[in-house]
Amino acid sequence: MAKKNNTKPKSIEETLWQSCDKLRGSVEPSEYKHVVLSLIFLKFASDKFEERRKELVEDGKEKYVEMRDFYNMENVFFLEEISRWSFIIKNAKQNDIALKIDTALHTIEKENTALKGALPDNYFSRLGLDRTKLASLIDTINKINTLDNGGQDLVGRVYEYFLKKFAIKEGKGKGEFYTPKTIVNLIAELIEPYKGIIYDPACGAGGMFVQSVKFIESHSGNKQEVSIYGQEYTNTTYKLAKMNLAIRGISANLGEKAADTFGNDQHKDLKADFIMANPPFNQKDWRGENELLDDPRWRGYNVPPKSNANYGWILNMVSKLSENGVAGFILANGALSGGGEEYKIRRKLIENNLVEAIIIIPRDTFYTTDISVTLWIINKNKKIRTAEINGKQKNYRDREKKVLFIDLRRWGSEYEKKFVELTVEDITKVAENYHNWQQTDYKTTYKNVPEFCYSATFKELKENNFSLVPSKYIEFIDKDSEIDFDTEMQRIQKDFKTLLQEEKDSQVQLIHAFKILGYEL
Numbered sequence: 001m002a003k004k005n006n007t008k009p010k011s012i013e014e015t016l017w018q019s020c021d022k023l024r025g026s027v028e029p030s031e032y033k034h035v036v037l038s039l040i041f042l043k044f045a046s047d048k049f050e051e052r053r054k055e056l057v058e059d060g061k062e063k064y065v066e067m068r069d070f071y072n073m074e075n076v077f078f079l080e081e082i083s084r085w086s087f088i089i090k091n092a093k094q095n096d097i098a099l100k101i102d103t104a105l106h107t108i109e110k111e112n113t114a115l116k117g118a119l120p121d122n123y124f125s126r127l128g129l130d131r132t133k134l135a136s137l138i139d140t141i142n143k144i145n146t147l148d149n150g151g152q153d154l155v156g157r158v159y160e161y162f163l164k165k166f167a168i169k170e171g172k173g174k175g176e177f178y179t180p181k182t183i184v185n186l187i188a189e190l191i192e193p194y195k196g197i198i199y200d201p202a203c204g205a206g207g208m209f210v211q212s213v214k215f216i217e218s219h220s221g222n223k224q225e226v227s228i229y230g231q232e233y234t235n236t237t238y239k240l241a242k243m244n245l246a247i248r249g250i251s252a253n254l255g256e257k258a259a260d261t262f263g264n265d266q267h268k269d270l271k272a273d274f275i276m277a278n279p280p281f282n283q284k285d286w287r288g289e290n291e292l293l294d295d296p297r298w299r300g301y302n303v304p305p306k307s308n309a310n311y312g313w314i315l316n317m318v319s320k321l322s323e324n325g326v327a328g329f330i331l332a333n334g335a336l337s338g339g340g341e342e343y344k345i346r347r348k349l350i351e352n353n354l355v356e357a358i359i360i361i362p363r364d365t366f367y368t369t370d371i372s373v374t375l376w377i378i379n380k381n382k383k384i385r386t387a388e389i390n391g392k393q394k395n396y397r398d399r400e401k402k403v404l405f406i407d408l409r410r411w412g413s414e415y416e417k418k419f420v421e422l423t424v425e426d427i428t429k430v431a432e433n434y435h436n437w438q439q440t441d442y443k444t445t446y447k448n449v450p451e452f453c454y455s456a457t458f459k460e461l462k463e464n465n466f467s468l469v470p471s472k473y474i475e476f477i478d479k480d481s482e483i484d485f486d487t488e489m490q491r492i493q494k495d496f497k498t499l500l501q502e503e504k505d506s507q508v509q510l511i512h513a514f515k516i517l518g519y520e521l
Helices: 012-022 029-058 085-090 097-111 123-127 131-141 152-170 181-191 207-218 235-248 310-320 340-351 424-438 458-463 485-516
Strands: 196-200 226-230 272-277 321-332 355-360 373-379 385-389 392-396 403-407 413-415 419-421 453-456
Touching: 012 131, 012 152, 029 085, 029 097, 029 123, 029 131, 029 152, 029 235, 085 097, 097 123, 097 131, 152 207, 152 235, 181 207, 181 272, 181 321, 181 373, 181 424, 196 207, 207 226, 207 235, 207 272, 272 310, 310 321, 310 340, 310 373, 403 424, 424 453
Parallel strands: 196 226, 196 272, 272 321, 355 403
Antiparallel strands: 321 373, 355 373, 385 392, 403 453, 413 419
16 A cells, blocks of 8 residues: 655745755855845736736727836836846846846836835845856746735745745844744734734834734734834845835835934834834943933933843833833843833833733744743723724723733744744634733633733732742742742753763763774774
8 A cells, every 4th residue: 555645745935945045055144035035026026017017908008008107006016128027037047137136126116116225226246146046046936926826925925934034044143134923923913903003113024014914804904094114223124124015015104214213213203003023132232321311202211221222112112102002022031120220110111000911932932042032011001992803892901000921931832943933822822811811801701820820910019029020920830939930941051051062072082082092983
């Protein structure tokens, strides 16, 4: 009897990634991603252009096929002949193909104001990618048919998949342009950004916005009822975000250019209904010694310390929230405790009834760090909030300065052998628990669960010196409450690495001894 083949078929995203990655050669992933993602965008824009051109011809409007307005009215980018994918394919084997691609991208941006600042500038020519590999890469990208098998969603999935894979390739200390999708989904399910203004002060490649729109669509909402604002510091990442949103057909205001949110806030007067963010962790020297001391964003609070930007990001977001605004953002665990100015700010946030929930995320969830991090929920109006969910009104209760703590360090599913991601079931359970706690009749829908969640009163928060470390509140069975789990785990990991190194050194010494005795190994 023939043996069953239980191998899971590869997705088009995975197949394309493997083909493109083989062609990378010695080019660094941080550089190569701009080459691949720009070509994906170019293919997408050209496919949409050709589709619209064909419609005009079939409608008897052939004389209008070179008129820009007939494309813009359908939200399609108009492309000059030198910017069309057919032209790139025709010249793919030419020695000057890199220059032709740069010219194509420059021309598209110049002719379409919505793409201002979005596309790489002379990138292909400067990078000097091997011509043969570039030609093969173009042939690979040519296999993506954005008009079939999901159309716009397909190329969006490919773009998103590639962003994730490049973030993994770049690894720790890099890859900050991408937040794991499951974390973004968790934030969306918790703060429920159905309608209003959505803001991300450190938007990376725009993943928060993409998943927000997906959340709206999956819950039968209308994406036309949201306005999106963001800011990104790194110029190349700013371009990735604009391409990502253009592919998805998402309109957004990311500012006139890439800029530092603290030093050059491009949305000074913004009041957002929802904020979703994953700002840089523990950012040092984010302001000068005597800079931003009187910034209106800290009004009513102490000035965040120059040595760490965590509380600068928090207060920036608090200042941007509308009267009933809600924010969900990721920070390193160090922001949960500590003294000095951070303690004073944290205490004031709690006293002002702004901190709603603190959720510890599993370790190894992020590609940039292996430490456990925290999801904060800040709610500008915890007293009463009404939302229409799937056509039904939901009234949220007065939480009286209570804070919900949730610990997910033991949750998630392993993938790619070294990372952890929250499953759909995990996210659903956490969101349900959080929303049950928010209800007016929460005593019948929510209960504290050991090693999972705890609703702390203001009195308990005060008794713990306004610490937001979940282990000080959540009940742990057979666990010494004085031990900081993360610190202890880091110590164990360090000891384990030391043991491995000692074993490796011993093996080297043993091999050396055998060679001295004349043995060949």
